[in-house]
Amino acid sequence: MTALTLVDSSLRDGMHSVRHRFTPQQVAAVAAGLDRGGVDVIEVTHGDGLGGSSIQYGEALHSDAELIAAAVEAVSRARVAVLLLPGIGTLRQLREAQSLGASVARIATHCTEADIAAQQIAWAAEQGMHVAGFLMMSHMVQPAVLAEQARLMESYGAGTVYVVDSAGALVPGTTAERVAALRAALAPETAVGIHTHNNLGCGVGNALAGVAAGATWVDGSLRGLGASAGNAQLEVLVAALERSGRATGANLFELMDVAEEVVAPLMPRPQVIDRSGLAIGYAGVYSSFLLHAERAAERYGVDPRDVLMELGRRRVVGGQEDMIINVAAELAGVAA
Numbered sequence: 194m195t196a197l198t199l200v201d202s203s204l205r206d207g208m209h210s211v212r213h214r215f216t217p218q219q220v221a222a223v224a225a226g227l228d229r230g231g232v233d234v235i236e237v238t239h240g241d242g243l244g245g246s247s248i249q250y251g252e253a254l255h256s257d258a259e260l261i262a263a264a265v266e267a268v269s270r271a272r273v274a275v276l277l278l279p280g281i282g283t284l285r286q287l288r289e290a291q292s293l294g295a296s297v298a299r300i301a302t303h304c305t306e307a308d309i310a311a312q313q314i315a316w317a318a319e320q321g322m323h324v325a326g327f328l329m330m331s332h333m334v335q336p337a338v339l340a341e342q343a344r345l346m347e348s349y350g351a352g353t354v355y356v357v358d359s360a361g362a363l364v365p366g367t368t369a370e371r372v373a374a375l376r377a378a379l380a381p382e383t384a385v386g387i388h389t390h391n392n393l394g395c396g397v398g399n400a401l402a403g404v405a406a407g408a409t410w411v412d413g414s415l416r417g418l419g420a421s422a423g424n425a426q427l428e429v430l431v432a433a434l435e436r437s438g439r440a441t442g443a444n445l446f447e448l449m450d451v452a453e454e455v456v457a458p459l460m461p462r463p464q465v466i467d468r469s470g471l472a473i474g475y476a477g478v479y480s481s482f483l484l485h486a487e488r489a490a491e492r493y494g495v496d497p498r499d500v501l502m503e504l505g506r507r508r509v510v511g512g513q514e515d516m517i518i519n520v521a522a523e524l525a526g527v528a529a
């Protein structure tokens with residue numbers, strides 16, 4: 194059985210929850226703990242990836258470069274990964290991240306737009322980085338369509354392709370179908386990854402279903418720290434994987450301690466499934482829309498759930514954040 198690669202997203206997906214305000218000192222403390230805990234890959238960047246710091250996506254307190262350097266310095270065995278969304282981050286920023294010591298490039302596109310990542314995936318693979326293609330909003334297409342997109346990413350040079358449940362809208366059955374479709378379509382040496390969100394309370398369950406269906410790269414975040422309802426809670430996932438007979442190589446008690454003593458005090462609020470988070474999963478809307486939708490709803494005096502349900506009906510995707518204001522204004526019956 195292929196060994197699992199355990200990936201932590203607390204310092205990247207978790208950035209959405211802390212409004213991109215982690216400091217290099219905090220990054221170093223979390224990364225050192227994850228390294229001691231035996232996590233294989235630690236992802237660090239703005240929540241929307243390299244170059245995400247902006248009015249549109251939220252301004253970060255520190256540059257990606259400062260945070261990546263802090264993580265690289267803090268680890269002794271884990272690899273440091275960065276996220277890049279073509280159209281937000283640039284190859285220049287990816288080159289800088291690699292020069293600072295990042296060795297895994299996660300290149301993310303909407304689930305039907307793998308072709309916009311051809312250049313970035315090929316470049317990173319040529320530089321010797323391990324490239325993971327990240328097919329976001331995977332619930333929006335049928336498994337066969339997703340598998341075709343995964344094959345494109347593989348053809349550009351991706352060594353891993355992920356089913357990414359950005360909205361937390363999948364359940365164990367629909368997760369397993371997608372992972373199995375990718376596993377069947379890709380070459381045996383190409384790994385399949387699973388990245389989940391907990392909006393329907395299925396974050397850990399979906400990750401387990403993904404692993405049972407053939408995923409070997411598996412993401413989580415300490416205390417579940419991630420956009421909207423958060424990710425699969427990493428320390429819980431490790432315990433559940435071990436109990437389902439899959440060795441992780443992680444030190445569970447060390448991860449529990451880092452989660453409790455280092456990450457929990459940094460969290461602005463506990464990672465619960467509140468009504469807006471649940472509405473995101475139910476509507477099938479991009480998780481990082483949560484804070485934008487809450488702000489827009491407050492500004493126009495409407496219910497954030499109505500905004501989210503309407504965004505879901507319109508099949509709005511990442512990159513269309515400006516539509517959130519339009520929808521809130523329309524629901525309020527005023528001009529944006």
Ligand SMILES: C[C@H](O)CC(=O)C(=O)O
Nearest residue numbers: 206240241329358359481
């Ligand atoms: C940019 C997104 O936050 C990437 C991600 O983690 C997801 O789609 O889920």
Ligand SMILES: [Mn+2]
Nearest residue numbers: 206359388420
């Ligand atoms: Mn995510």
